[in-house]
Amino acid sequence: MKLLRRWLSNLSLTRTEAGVLLGLLALLLAGLAYRWWQRQQPVPPPTAEEAARFREGAARMRQVLEPEPLNVNTATAEELERLPRIGPVLARRIIEYREAHGPFRRIEELEAVPGIGPKTLAELAPLIRVE
Known part of the structure; x- marks a missing residue:
């Protein structure tokens, strides 16, 4: 002092x-x-509202990070182009093949489209579906 x-x-x-x-x-x-x-005080547990908001946000993030497989029978060219290894030309070929031969019944039928081989199909398989 x-x-x-x-x-x-x-x-x-x-x-x-x-x-x-x-x-x-x-x-x-x-x-x-x-x-x-x-x-120095402990962090209080989240309220029910905060926990619900967190779960909603986590569900939205899961949708973004793990998108639902794309239906190749109804997908547009733009949607197909978002898939890996699919550019505008290959997307157009898929649509033309689908229009000429009808909807795909199995994923393996995509190999009949020129430009899609076993490697491309193996990479696309988890990202697509046929209905």
Whole structure:
């Protein structure tokens, strides 16, 4: 305390100014102490509403990360182009083949489309379906 008084007297402050400065320092220390205390408290468990919001968000993320397989019998060229290894030309060939021969009954029938071989079909199989 004596050190603080000596330091304040060296600043050439009036008694009122020194009191205001000490008050501000006390508020700063109290705020820092409160912030430290707050961080030591355990995190409260989520409310039912927060948990429900989290589950909804997780379900939406699952849909984005694990999309439902694409039905090649109803897919448009744009939808087919989103699949790996399928560009505009191959998407058009799939649609033309589907229109000429009717809907695919099995995924393996896609190998009949020019440009789709066993490797491409193996990569597409988990991402597509036929109905």
